[in-house]
Amino acid sequence: MKLSELIFGNIDLSREELEKKYPERNFPEGAKVTRLGPSPTGFIHLGNLYGAFIDERLASQSKGLIYLRIEDTDDKRYVEGAVDTIIDSLSYFDINFDEGVTKDGELGAYGPYYQSEREDIYKVYVKELLDKGMAYPCFLKEDEIEAIRELQMSKKDNPGIYGEYAKYRDISFEEAKKRIESGEEFVIRLKSSGHDGEAAKYISVEDAIRGNLAMPENFQDTVILKKNGIPTYHFAHVVDDHLMRTTHVVRGEEWLSSLPVHVELFDKLGFELPIYCHTAQLMKMDNGNKRKLSKRKDPELSLDYYKELGYHKDAIKEYLLTILNSNFEEWRIENPNTDWREFEFSLDKMSTSGALFDINKLDDVSKDVLLRKSADEIYDFLLAWAAEYDIEAKNTLEKYSAGLIKSALDMGRNDAKPRKDLINASQIFDFISYFFDEYFQLRDYMPAEVSKEDGIDILEKYLASYNHEDDNSLWFEKIREIADELGYALKPKDFKKNPENFKGHVGHVSTVIRLALVGRAQSPDIWTIQQLLGETVLRERVARYIDELK
């Protein structure tokens, strides 16, 4: 009897059958097969999205395929509905899968795509390694491992189970049998053939983003099968990515240090190494130092954070693209209206150092993204955002006509030099909020150049001369007249040249009107606002301001 039979009993699957069941994919030369392997507990965050874009672009540009595999090998509890959430949030950003786990079942011939359902498959390969003497059952208890670690610390040896410290790597069949039959728990460890220290050979791997990586070979007897019979990430990765015929493995640079383990496993299993693409981490500034964004500590890593602030998904996407590929921004300037998918993404344009998330840049990108959206789209977007995050705003938006709101959103956007006022939903709502009576607020403020008496004068004359039918230039002529009558320069330049001749200039006069109408000193063109506000509201607001001043 063999050790593997003792452990697994009879296995009616074989390597040959698996190879036959999951053949090489019938794709044209150069087609890339990528995958996303989230765990069903974690939510999708900015870092995942960053990687997912690479997977998606690589697959889609090469006419290959991207699939979704759920990596649920952890004992951690499965979060109800997590898979739907993962699929939904990625799809929200235009990342859709060609194969793998879907919201209702699985799609594709290389499944199952839940690692928890692949136990039988993993066992085939564990058994093989066992039979070849490349793996062994290890009966070390937690406290024994702890003791070993302490000994290693005192001797300044590398921590871990390997070589001398791997007590069970040469366990006899009889002893293993005795222990197993007595019900002792155990894990299966790889019997590494690597060496520690001086004797270590170097391995070299060509990373598609980082170029040649050279590092010492693995020497640790890494656990490949946990005591519950489920493989560790390392083992599942190697088996799955081989069997699912993944060509490119995109993952964060935190995996770099376990690369030697993976290389050894691929080698011992006789599988071809996929092309690794180790991406740089997204960083954040913390006390003057860059550090990896952490999903526990940093809300800005969460996609909901941006959604709640009201950033459009396209803005997030474009921003990510600008840090993903250094030439994207340039391309975007040259092709302002082209679909992002036409940009040719390439791995060698990727930065290898961690980028700091820059909200300023996001804002800038967002302005341009929103400029490309129609008022209709922005209206829908704003309403959807309000419905989720600001009920008061939503109620208000629904009270006013869609036509008014859309016109407000569109102010100055169709000019030769369009305005770019719109950044994110909460800011957009605020930007147009003075059109809504319940948000409009008079402010107790007057430009320094205008006395209170003049302010009242300006507003009374303005009301007296106002004709809602006037076009922009006729209306402004009247404002000029008012300015002139009260001793304000018709042109700001005149005032700047000879400030002693005037109280101020027509801009100051306009500011008073602006304050009366919108309650703030800055806004888009007053005439446009007047037209949208309507004569009744306009006269009311001005009258109210006059009262306020008196």
Added chain:
RNA sequence: GGCCCUAUGGUCAAGCGGUCAAGACACCGCCCUUUCACGGCGGUAACCCGGGUUCGAUUCCCGGUAGGGUCACCA
């Protein structure tokens, strides 16, 4: 601590043996302008340090330093 990754202005980044070291964001100034936004023009601001190699190093080599990551029966 071992191993690995990274190192150009405040941020993102081109450049990879000879450049007055691109560009974008941010910031400042000017122009345009009834305010703001947009746009235009201009400006401040950078090759981590030390040794080599070379006629010449930001670029190549070595050594430091700094930052990051990783050293689990988590992924």
